Amino acid sequence: MSKDKKAIIEVQGAAITILSRDNVDYISLTDMLRAKDGDFFISDWLRNRNTVEFLGIWERLYNPDFNSGEFATIKSQVGLNSYKLSVKDWVEKTKAIGLRATAGRYGGTYAHPDIAFEFGMWISPEFKLYLVKEFRRLKEDENSRLSLAWNLNRTLSKLNYRIHTDAIKAHLIPAEITPEQTRITYASEADVLNIAMFGQTAKAWRDTHPKAAGNMRDEASVEQLLVLANLESLNAEFIHMGLAQGERLQKLNAIAIRQLRSLTSHIALRALGAAGTEGEA
Incomplete structure (x- = not known):
């Protein structure tokens, strides 16, 4: 199995972990939450109907194994006060690849950059822009080397x-x-x-x-x-x-x-x- 490669960028004082496997990057949403004031959770973001619609569109574009039937069921319930959706449930039910929950040394919730940038917008437009800037700088440095x-x-x-x-x-x-x-x-x-x-x-x-x-x-x-x-x-x-x-x-x-x-x-x-x-x- 391929090993994850780790990199760190700093965004507005927060250290953000980036893991790369098979040349695909995933940005830590768990680290990004530390930049947001207040008691917020990734599950709060997932309860947002616009979030789920965005995730579904992304998966349809890039994931041929995406379970559209399960996605339709989730979409019909999201937004209800009684409905809760975790990253683990989302991945297991829809076979999603844009989000992943990991354990171990670098444990936490990670997202493809497209999705992480969207999550950054939820934190704040300013944070998203700094995140994009630092991520691009990291990639430019890697490509230069x-x-x-x-x-x-x-x-x-x-x-x-x-x-x-x-x-x-x-x-x-x-x-x-x-x-x-x-x-x-x-x-x-x-x-x-x-x-x-x-x-x-x-x-x-x-x-x-x-x-x-x-x-x-x-x-x-x-x-x-x-x-x-x-x-x-x-x-x-x-x-x-x-x-x-x-x-x-x-x-x-x-x-x-x-x-x-x-x-x-x-x-x-x-x-x-x-x-x-x-x-x-």
Whole structure:
């Protein structure tokens, strides 16, 4: 099961927890309540007919498993003095995904940002605007760090590719051939790396991604680009050593698998360590 990643933003003096799982963010409504004066509860917000209608529309847009029949029943009763609706009941009855109640270290009620912003408006328009501003700042910071790491590894990959093509030119390109024959040789060797790393040729990837703006390397993760840069250097050395293409492909594929496992394992352990440190704080 995927682990939640935690971030904290401060909104008008209140620390708001954001959990992310599988690249989907959820903002703590429990933390947001601390910014509201008086004895208010999330159940009060859920008793509001406009709230339930908003939640139902959101779920219909983004949740194919949403139980519209149960939603209709809830909607017919919401607003009555005798009717109470908890987050747990809402999720269990309608199979909603926009709200979630969690236990444990980060226990509380969490909501998708769209819904959390709506909840923020219930607290106050000013609070909502500050919440949106801080959340956007967090996402911009995250994207900036990711972009820097991705661009660094893309640059390393391109530099290593120069070493790779020089090795091909020195050892695999015979004299007196046409430019077209040279191009075919380079493309063949590029696909040795593509197959070792991605399991398919560049053409096969383009055939299955006809609308993509770039190539498969443009769509690669930071970890894949780092390993690809290593493979380019290694393949250049294997070419200098006179290894046959098939033998090089097998070696490179085994190295790619081993290095990616090591990288992803290291990332998981680092995230676990960070979570442990937060727990001790």
